[in-house]
Amino acid sequence: MNSLTGPVPPDWSLVQLTDVCHLIPGTPTEDAADGTVPVLKPRNLILGRLAGPTDATSVRAAESLGRYRVGSGDLLLARTGTVGRTGLASTEQEGWIFGSGLIRIRARQPEVIDTEFLSFYFSHPAVMDWVTGNSRGTSVPSISGQVLGTLSVMVPPLATQRAISGTLSKLNDSIAAHQRINETTAELRDTMLPLLMSGELPAS
Numbered sequence: 001m002n003s004l005t006g007p008v009p010p011d012w013s014l015v016q017l018t019d020v021c022h023l024i025p026g027t028p029t030e031d032a033a034d035g036t037v038p039v040l041k042p043r044n045l046i047l048g049r050l051a052g053p054t055d056a057t058s059v060r061a062a063e064s065l066g067r068y069r070v071g072s073g074d075l076l077l078a079r080t081g082t083v084g085r086t087g088l089a090s091t092e093q094e095g096w097i098f099g100s101g102l103i104r105i106r107a108r109q110p111e112v113i114d115t116e117f118l119s120f121y122f123s124h125p126a127v128m129d130w131v132t133g134n135s136r137g138t139s140v141p142s143i144s145g146q147v148l149g150t151l152s153v154m155v156p157p158l159a160t161q162r163a164i165s166g167t168l169s170k171l172n173d174s175i176a177a178h179q180r181i182n183e184t185t186a187e188l189r190d191t192m193l194p195l196l197m198s199g200e201l202p203a204s
Helices: 059-063 115-121 125-133 158-197
Strands: 013-016 021-025 037-040 048-050 055-057 075-078 086-088 102-107 152-155
Touching: 037 059, 048 115, 075 115, 086 115, 102 115, 115 152, 115 158
Parallel strands: 048 086
Antiparallel strands: 013 152, 021 102, 037 055, 075 086, 075 102
16 A cells, blocks of 8 residues: 555554544734734744744733634644645643644544654655645645645554654754854854954954
């Protein structure tokens, strides 16, 4: 038996995403200048995590959006724009709201599917091609929760899922560390350039 990503090993299973996860598309929100409840958007999906400055809504508005609250371990996927990017929620994002550009993916049974593994699954080239191919629209591509739910997912035993996630997470951490070094080095260069060019700082 074959899947999007290749032959299915004997002890792995092939399921549809909706068989193992609940999918909820996000909701439109109003940004409030004095808002205190963060609202996640596609731009907050960075290297499989949720990061960067967020919009915010009021506590009153958030109280009516309980269905769109984020829980630790939830996987958020961009359903508009650069479709298919993901970010995994941690305890830090508990209770935050996710906006209309995202779909929340929550495991039906955490003992069956690990959402961190699923996050990496979405970064597989064949899966990315499937998501892109099943998106609609030209100027602003989008994918519905109903269509996304039909995605076939190759599910290894939970221990194998966690081992795969652990290995790939370490590589992501290395990528993030190198990015921080590059950013710091670029800032240092930009600071030194005018000083060197003006003679205020001697060149070594």
